[in-house]
Amino acid sequence: MRPLLRVFVRRLTGCVQPPQPSSSESTLDPDDWSEVRRSGHELLDELLDRLSSVREQPAWSPIPPEVKERLATPASRDPMALTDVLEDFRRDILPYATGNTHPRFFGWVHGTGTVEGAIAELAAGFMNCNVGGREQAAVYVERQVIGWMADLFGFPSDCGGLLVSGTSMATIVGLAVARESTAPGDIRRRGLEAAPAPLIAYASTGAHVSIRKALELLGLGAGSLRQVPERAASGIDPRALEAMIAADRKAGLHPFCIVGTAGSVATGVIDDLEVLADVAEAGGLWLHVDAAFAGALILSERLRSRLAGIEKADSLAFDLHKWMHVPYDAGCVLVRDAAAHRATFSADRDYLSRFERGPGSGDPWFTDYGPELSRGFRALKVWISLRSHGLDRLGRMVEKNCAQATWLADRIEDSKSFRLAAPASLNIVCFRAVAPAEIPIESDELNREIVMRVQESGVAVPSSAEIDGHLCIRVAITNHRTRREDLALLLDALERAREAVLAAG
Numbered sequence: 001m002r003p004l005l006r007v008f009v010r011r012l013t014g015c016v017q018p019p020q021p022s023s024s025e026s027t028l029d030p031d032d033w034s035e036v037r038r039s040g041h042e043l044l045d046e047l048l049d050r051l052s053s054v055r056e057q058p059a060w061s062p063i064p065p066e067v068k069e070r071l072a073t074p075a076s077r078d079p080m081a082l083t084d085v086l087e088d089f090r091r092d093i094l095p096y097a098t099g100n101t102h103p104r105f106f107g108w109v110h111g112t113g114t115v116e117g118a119i120a121e122l123a124a125g126f127m128n129c130n131v132g133g134r135e136q137a138a139v140y141v142e143r144q145v146i147g148w149m150a151d152l153f154g155f156p157s158d159c160g161g162l163l164v165s166g167t168s169m170a171t172i173v174g175l176a177v178a179r180e181s182t183a184p185g186d187i188r189r190r191g192l193e194a195a196p197a198p199l200i201a202y203a204s205t206g207a208h209v210s211i212r213k214a215l216e217l218l219g220l221g222a223g224s225l226r227q228v229p230e231r232a233a234s235g236i237d238p239r240a241l242e243a244m245i246a247a248d249r250k251a252g253l254h255p256f257c258i259v260g261t262a263g264s265v266a267t268g269v270i271d272d273l274e275v276l277a278d279v280a281e282a283g284g285l286w287l288h289v290d291a292a293f294a295g296a297l298i299l300s301e302r303l304r305s306r307l308a309g310i311e312k313a314d315s316l317a318f319d320l321h322k323w324m325h326v327p328y329d330a331g332c333v334l335v336r337d338a339a340a341h342r343a344t345f346s347a348d349r350d351y352l353s354r355f356e357r358g359p360g361s362g363d364p365w366f367t368d369y370g371p372e373l374s375r376g377f378r379a380l381k382v383w384i385s386l387r388s389h390g391l392d393r394l395g396r397m398v399e400k401n402c403a404q405a406t407w408l409a410d411r412i413e414d415s416k417s418f419r420l421a422a423p424a425s426l427n428i429v430c431f432r433a434v435a436p437a438e439i440p441i442e443s444d445e446l447n448r449e450i451v452m453r454v455q456e457s458g459v460a461v462p463s464s465a466e467i468d469g470h471l472c473i474r475v476a477i478t479n480h481r482t483r484r485e486d487l488a489l490l491l492d493a494l495e496r497a498r499e500a501v502l503a504a505g
Ligand SMILES: *Cc1c(COP(=O)(O)O)cnc(C)c1O
Pocket: 109, 165, 166, 167, 168, 169, 208, 210, 263, 264, 265, 290, 291, 292, 293, 319, 331
């Protein structure tokens, strides 16, 4: 019942209401739990209806200008009824998502999510745990989840680990431990001036931009990253890597870290991690591996050999929200040496001191392993989603997507309108539209326009990548909802968009 209505009813009936708490003791809890309960149940039903019929909806919808205007209005000073707020949510927010729950979303590298993970988010919201540490089940759940991951990737069971927002943050954590562990001098206390020589890191030209960002944030600067040439099929060129390390040593610099890429963002190429581990060991360098999405190959009996050597990494960053389908956001960092991990981040403060019993106990605390003190209960959606499906089924989704990419690449090879831009060795297919010689259209322009038209049509969402300095259409299949028929619809849409662009051009 709306408050105003309640006043009228009270006046009309003259009945005596139970005493309301004085305003100084009012809380944020609802006056009427039954109303909130109804709104919550209704919304949950709607969301389930929507997700179960997602194939019939557009893969992406443009946001109308009036919606953007409403989403830029100031915060309301007065309370609004939850039902009204949720109406606004239904109208202005829900229809305009990224689209990655859709079976024909192939943009960038996005996970699809699971309904179980979404329900877990709701449960975590109700529990509202702060998982910085303390004696609570959430801490044990996160430790358990990290233990599962360590076991999968062949890390020692006593390794360090932390759930984070994604691989970008996992890489910041991993490289911070690398800096702390391999640089001589007390950098935590004195900053980089404690390092006797500039620290240098190495990654392939196809490595993700998050690595450069991490080095920038750690005070090493983008210039500390050497971009090592890569080969299309096998990633980083180890000879070039060794030569660069030797040259930097000779120049008086301090090589400290090799970053291996397991699944490059453009084409999915995987560095030879065995070789990188050997080079790192021989030179006393740290090996960090970015396995953001392709780390999920570890779930497949048939495909995990592609990650051989990953178990030798000193630190490993990967996402649970990409190919493992936990809802955003969820990434993980594992650090082989838990003591080194802790030594990078622990900070004794009296208000964080540990008791032997009660909620203030439960050492070690996650806040000792990363930059954040307060942390949400991310582990619950991992725990619920992974247990609901089991690792083997998740592995089969990875295998299915790789088979679908091969199928798509074969269609592209047979096509007269498109040509492969890179081998499709994993789950990513990169190709370019071909224009007849008599139509003067620039290739980048043609391919960009095709991508945007297909996205705007709502049929499917491919994205683009740059290969050999030229834009190509990129289809990354990290989608457990995708079927062959979805890829056929995508091909149709691409063909039609190509014809339309060529006709207009
Ligand atoms: C997505 C991705 C990242 C960044 O991960 P986030 O979870 O988005 O922070 C890093 N490296 C690779 C190869 C990626 O695909």
